[in-house]
Amino acid sequence: xxxxxxxxxxxxxxxxxxxxxxxxxxxxxxxxxxxxxxxxxxxxxxxxxxxxxxxxxxxxxxxxxxxxxxxxxxxxxxxxxxxxxxxxxxxxxxxxxxxxxxxxxxxxxxxxxxxxxxxxxxxxxxxxxxxxxxxxxxxxxxxxxxxxxxxxxxxxxxxxxxxxxxxxxxxxxxxxxxxxxxxxxxxxxxxxxxxxxxxxxxxxxxxxxxxxxxxxxxxxxxxxxxxxxxxxxxxxxxxxxxxxxxxxxxxxxxxxxxxxxxxxxxxxxxxxxxxxxxxxxxxxxxxxxxxxxxxxxxxxxxxxxxxxxxxxxxxxxxxxxxxxxxxxxx
Numbered sequence: 001x002x003x004x005x006x007x008x009x010x011x012x013x014x015x016x017x018x019x020x021x022x023x024x025x026x027x028x029x030x031x032x033x034x035x036x037x038x039x040x041x042x043x044x045x046x047x048x049x050x051x052x053x054x055x056x057x058x059x060x061x062x063x064x065x066x067x068x069x070x071x072x073x074x075x076x077x078x079x080x081x082x083x084x085x086x087x088x089x090x091x092x093x094x095x096x097x098x099x100x101x102x103x104x105x106x107x108x109x110x111x112x113x114x115x116x117x118x119x120x121x122x123x124x125x126x127x128x129x130x131x132x133x134x135x136x137x138x139x140x141x142x143x144x145x146x147x148x149x150x151x152x153x154x155x156x157x158x159x160x161x162x163x164x165x166x167x168x169x170x171x172x173x174x175x176x177x178x179x180x181x182x183x184x185x186x187x188x189x190x191x192x193x194x195x196x197x198x199x200x201x202x203x204x205x206x207x208x209x210x211x212x213x214x215x216x217x218x219x220x221x222x223x224x225x226x227x228x229x230x231x232x233x234x235x236x237x238x239x240x241x242x243x244x245x246x247x248x249x250x251x252x253x254x255x256x257x258x259x260x261x262x263x264x265x266x267x268x269x270x271x272x273x274x275x276x277x278x279x280x281x282x283x284x285x286x287x288x289x290x291x292x293x294x295x296x297x298x299x300x301x302x303x304x305x306x307x308x309x310x311x312x313x314x315x316x317x318x319x320x321x322x323x324x325x326x327x328x329x330x
Contacts, residue, residue: 066096067096067097067098068095068096068097068098068118068119068253068257068261069098069100069116069117069118069119070097070098070099070100070117070118070119070120070121070261071100071102071108071111071112071116071117071119071120071121072099072100072101072102072120072121073101073102073103073104073105073108073121073201074103074201074202074221074222074288074289074290075121075144075201075219075220075245076142076144076145076219076220076221076301076302076304077121077142077144077245077247078121079272079281079284079304080265080268080269080272080304081097081099081264081265081268082099082284082288083268083271083272083277083280083281083284084097084264084265084267084268085097085099086280086283086284087268087271087277087280089264089267089268089271090264093260093263093267095260095261095264097264100116100117101288103199103200103201103202103203104170104199104200104201105122105123105126105170105173105199106170106199107199108120108121108122109122109126109130112130112134112136112248112250113130113133113134115134115250117250118249118250118252118253118257119247119248119249119250119253119258119261120136120247120248121142121245121246121247122245122246122248123173123174123244123246123318124138124244124245124246124310124314124315124318125172125173125174125176125177125244125321125322126172126173127246127248127318128315128318128319128322129172129322130248134250135250135251136248136249136250137248137249138246138247138248138249138310138315139246139247139248139249139258139262139310140246140247140258140261140262140265140307140308140309140310141243141245141246141307141308141309141310141311141314142243142245142246142247142305142307142308143239143240143243143245143305143308144174144219144220144243144244144245145219145220145223145236145237145239145302146174146175146178146217146218146219146223146236146237147217147218147219147220147223147233147234147235147236147237148167148178148179148182148215148216148217148218148233148234148235148236149208149215149216149217149218149223149226149227149231149232149233149234150162150214150215150231150232150233150234151208151213151214151215151231151232152229152230152231152232153211154214154215154232156214156215156232156234157232157234158186158234159182159183159186159188159234159235160186160187160188162188162193162215163188163192163193164192164193164194165193165194165214165215166193166194166195166196166213166214166215167179167193167194167195167213167214167215167216167217168195168196168198168204168207168208168213168215168216168217169196169197169198169216169217170199171195171197172322172325174244174245175217175218176195176217176325177242177244177318177321178217178237179193179195179217180321180325182235190328196213198213201218201219201222202222202289202290204216204218204222205218205222205225205226208226208231209226209229215234220301220302221285221289221291221299221301223236224299224300224301225291225295225299228295228298228299239305242314242317243308243311243314244314244317244318246310247261247262247265247307262307265306265307266306266307268304269304269305269306272304273303273304282296282297285299
């Protein structure tokens, strides 16, 4: 049919149909790009970060069997230990340490279960679950701050405004626990919030930076990094609240070695808080936490704190929450 013979109504209908088709195509293309980007990031992370951790120096677990094998991840609680190894404090105190570096608590769990780690950084919730399969004992608590960070493009000021949005957590961990507490405190239905499991702490921050998640429970220094990029901190735990993060020991780490390890950490905390050590701390944040060099020059983090005793009330709280979660999942 000649185009000139088309009626005005038909041309408008044809144009509307084309626009509708184009909009539908654009939506599906954007949806594809989002998930493809997420897939690539996770694959890259799996290829680079899920490997067994490598020691600090060239000595291997097999070569130096007398060293304490300590599983760590980039958190504030582990910062004093990274500093102690890098500064030579471990040598001056006569304590041999082999660091096993991981990016997620689930990988630390695996290191404990396989007997690779003598001491590990984890939390009381995961310790409760591990204790059913392997002998581990929490011996020192950490007052580790956690924050809820919301994407800067979201018009969200409170957690009860996050219905049908994503909050990235590590399941059955301190991040999951605090997310539950926030939802309960605002009478928010748990089913209204989608909680994708993003275990890798650096990947969680990178996904926030790229706008691939709506919000995330984050520890330091990544939470402060995100706020410096303009993302919003909706909540941060306070000192003295329920303390879930802890150092745990296997049967190979005797009480004497546990005490020596705590002394090392507490000595490192004192030095970390001295201004003269700022350059070395920045070096640790760049190399161990892989933060941008320009960021570490202006980053203001909560001061590291000395180790604390495990409070029975915190262990009980972890156990109660875990039992409640199991009941809810049935």
